[in-house]
Amino acid sequence: MSEPKAPTPAPGDTYKGWLFKWTNYIKGYQRRWFVLSNGLLSYYRTQAEMGHTCRGTINLATANITVEDSCNFVISNGGAQTYHLKASSEVERQRWITALELAKAKAVRMQDLSDDSGDECPTTPTSAGQGGGNSRNSEVQSTLRTLGSKVEDLSTCNDLIAKHGSALQRSLSELEGVRLGGETSEKIRQVTERATLFRITSNAMINACRDFLALAQAHSKRWQKALQAEREQRVRLEETLEQLAKQHNHLERAFRGATVLPPSQSNPAIDNKGSAPGKGDASDEDDENEFFDACEDVQEFITVPADPKYHRRSGSNVSGISSELGMDDGTTSLDEQSLASNPESPQSQEVVPVRKRRSRIPDKPNYSLNLWSIMKNCIGKELSKIPMPVNFNEPLSMLQRLSEDLEYSELLDRAAKCKSSLEQMCYVAAFTVSSYSTTVHRTGKPFNPLLGETFELDRVQESGYRSLCEQVSHHPPAAAHHAISQRGWTLRQEIALASKFRGKYLSIMPLGSIHCMFEKSNNHYTWKKVTTTVHNIIVGKLWIDQSGEIDVVNHKTGDRCHLKFAPYSYFSRDVARKVTGVVTDKDGKAHYVLSGTWDEKMECSRVMQSSRGGENGAEGRQKTVYQTLKAKELWRKTPLPDGAENMYYFSTLALTLNEQEDGVAPTDSRRRPDQRLMEQGRWEEANAEKQRLEEKQRTTRREREREAARTSNPSEEAEEVEIASEPSETTYKTETLHGSHPPAYSSTHQDNYQAMWFERHVDPVTGEPTHIYKGGYWETKEQGNWDCSPDIF
Secondary structure (H helix, E strand, O other), X not given: OOOOOOOOOOXXXXXXXXXXXXXXXXXXXXXXXXXXXXXEEEEEOOHHHHHOOOOXXXXXXXXXXXEOOOOEEEEEOOOOXXXXXXXXXXXXXXXXXXXXXXXXXXXXXXHHHHHHHHHHOOOOOOOOOOOOHHXXXXXXXXXXXXXXXXXXXXXXXXXXXXXXXXXXXXXXXXXXXXXXXXXXXXXHHHHHHHHHHHHHHHHHHHHHHHHHHHHHHHHHHHHHHHHHHHHHHHHHHHHHHHHHHHHHHHHHHHHHHHOOXXXXXXXXXXXXXXOOOOOOOOOOOOOOOOOOOOOOOOOOEEEEEOOOHHHHOOOHHHHHHHHHHOOOOOOOOHHHOOHHHOOOOHHHOOOOOOOXXXXXOOOOOOOOOOHHHHHOOOXXXXXXXXXXXXXXXXXXXHHHHHHHHHHHOHHHHHHHHOOOHHHHHHHHHHHHHHOOHHHOOOOOEEEOOXXXXXXXXXXXXXXXXEEEEEEEEEOOEEEEEEEEEOOOEEEEEEEEEEEEEOOOEEEEEEEOOEEEEEOXXXXXXXXXXXXXXXXXXXXXXXXXXXXXXXXXXEOOOOOEEEEEEOOOOOOOOOOOOEEEEEEEOOOXXXXXXXXXXXXXXXXXXXXXEEEEEEEEOXXXXXXXXXXXXXXXXXXXXXOOOOOHHHOOOOOHHHHHHOOOOOOOOOOEHHHOHHHHHHHOOOHHHHHHHHHHHHHHHHHHHHHHHHHHHHHXXXXXXXXXXXXXXXXXXXXXXXXXXXXXXXXXXXXXXXXXXXXXXXXXXXXXXXXXEEEEEOOOHHHHHHHOOOOOOXXXX
8 A cells, every 4th residue: 555644633624545345255355435524434436436426424423433453443333334444554543543533522522512402502583684594593503512612622632631641750750760770760860851841831731721711611602792793794795795786787787788789798698607517426326236347448548748848849840739729828729719800700790689598497397207117118129119208308309409419519610710620620529529518417308309390490690500400200210400600610410319228227329420511621520429328217316428439530631530438337447427539640640639528528638749558458458658738628518507407407508499489490399289388397288298299190100101002003012011111120129239220211211201301312421321401491481481391290
């Protein structure tokens, strides 16, 4: 053990450190991180788990502490919990025993005080406008109890000093009676004199402490009144400041209403405040009950700081990145540049007031439902074929969730300004990771779109882009998406979902490619999505993980970025939700290293040198060592709005997706009655409406099948067409399990259904069959002529 020695714990302080805990006869003692605080002893697998996963806690107020040998000791609370612990050395064990005994004594005193505090601490009645009076009074009483506890600790220590000082002096006095040599007797007399001085000093300190205790007891009531007066004055000041802030906000809104501001200054998203969620929703199960595969070689490379000489260079090898990522101290990062400098930015055009979008939706009702009663008969089936009530949904459709990929479209805006394709690749890779940040707490299932359902997202005024989604397939469910920005980029994708329920978890595997094109450079990027896994379907708290690998490829230059999403594992010491990546050119030379988490941020570091070596990875392979410059932040997640936990953990953009708008197509997701009823909290009506829409869709499909059979030649082919109109679930399931993707479309796919706004083509880049936007939607919207739209609701 090479752990640094912890300082001797002071009474009442938090004490932390590594101990070995007995697990079972198979594993034996396992190294765990223990934290002693407020009379509670808790342990974790690693220090990183302190924020989200506590493995166990024992209350020392009712616990017994027993020492077994030089390094082992036992903590038990009477049979329910027993911890067999082992320290690395006898000194370390004694430190823990001392800290535990002091914490136990303090916990017992605090428990006694709390039992007797009912008659001794009267509460101050709360006046009108002071709802927090009781809490403030309780805080004052708690502070006074803490001070009293500290004084008792000090008195206890003084008694111990006096006791041990007397014993020391007695022992030395006895040594004087022993006949020894002259030199030894002289040394003993010197030690005796010093012990006497120690006794005198200790007595003086004891007397001073007694005087302090008497003075504190005499003046405690006066101090309490003075403290209470100060707190009341602070409350009055806070109320005054709050009133002034409200007046300032009212004046600012009045000024905005009288003055037309540019879009960049009146964006309503800036007014939304929130707090970033912690990363502590991994699992509530103990490590004895659930196991995951160990990730022995998650990180395939190692990064080390580059030699300082690279930071002093100003040549071409460093200046190439400075214009966009700000790698040098003397350069300006692109993040700090205003988009107003772009002549194509809408700010340089005619100023148009930005629509004020909503920032809240009705709170989620607290309805209980037995999940296992529904899911137990669905194991092994495809999720799209399971009739699910809206209780498991969120009030958004899959088309709207797909549009949420544009939450951080500003990354593509910055990428469009890059002159280097490698720098552009960094921003595109960060954009691919940012699309998963909205899923970290979103355990609700989106509504399955009806065939022909659409969703438009017009954000030209706010962000310079607009997008359109359409459900182009029902079995397997597939949606086509097309987005175009005035800032020089186009994004298109077609995603088909393959989902399987495995009993304890649900796997969602997106199929299809995402394309991003930039006008100025003609760079064409493609990538695919990773697998999403929902854990603890039956027991425990639901939590989501993203795992897999993404290859972002620039088909024009041959540049590539390999991203790896590390799956969560109890055995891994890395940070949860970790993402790493390397940007390479067409020759395979590494230029940038990306690192971060898919739910928080991504950073970029320029590679100056690379070499093979370092730690041995799996199967004896050596990891690549990259010498990099200081990392620069590419993307950081925007905090969620206030009260997001009551609004399905929606982001600022998600709150506006289902907001009613005039002029949208009759097939738009905003017009879905079941989804609207669920958002309003009327779940029973939403379930009935959902069943009606699904039955209507099945009826429409049967009519389309009969029409396809009548148009075919012989009547005997009708049965064959009816059977072939839907892919075989068994075949599809087997291909998915073996890792290969089923064909996106067959000759009889979707009963010859033709999408309204997208056409089926073979992609010229990837060679995959896909749907590409054929145009006409926005022109039809301007004309207000939706006669061609099908009646699906």
